[in-house]
Amino acid sequence: MRIGELSKRTGVSPRSLRYYEAQGLLASTRSDTGQRHYSDAEIERVSLIRQLFDAGMSSRLIATVLPCVETPADPGTVELAFAVMTRERDRIDADIVRLVETRDALDVLIAANARHQAEFSTTPGTAARSA
Template sequence: MMRIGELSEATGTPRRLLRYYEEQGLLTPQRSPNGYREYHPGNVDRVAQIRGLLAAGLPTRIIRQVLPCLNKPRDIHIPDAPPEVLKALEHERDRMTERVEFLTRNRGAITEYLGVACSSATTGAGA
């Protein structure tokens, strides 16, 4: 078992954020007799999953419902998923698609700018 400081160090996640994950129902530590939080070593991977899902833009209410299904990569199954969960997941998927398209356009614009800027710098340096 690990204490919160050890989990924080192992994941690079601040203790305050780990307590927030607990408040949101994303992590469930055990409590020692003296009240300290104790985490199973498997929570290192769980914190990485939570951070990845948050970085992808999923809200904690959706993450809380999806996390139990993520014990195996690419094996997501929510038994008897309520329609509101499915609708929320569809919405988040569509939002991610829009974000990917936006980032792809911006990457292309930056690449094009760098190509012009670098060739101008090379041409100007040789003159």
């Protein structure tokens, strides 16, 4: 099938499909006129690539994990994919901790600002100063 049909069948834009191919995530054959042709198996591969992107993985990490699909019986490949995904999950967990700490620090500042606004609006004569 050509790129337009793969795009339609997967819901992934032709531009993204070309990017996947440039990153080594997807393969096609070329016609004499240079048009890309994909096998039906590429539909499932695109779906897996989307799942990996949706899980927060970069194309570089996805390229590391995909050989697990191609050679599922190779223990070394399976272990590498597992290690990559585990490290990525740990990185995301650390990011979540940092984001929660950042949000909590911002909440402290928001509360201080709210107290300041409340004090300012109840102080006599503030309406005259703000006018």
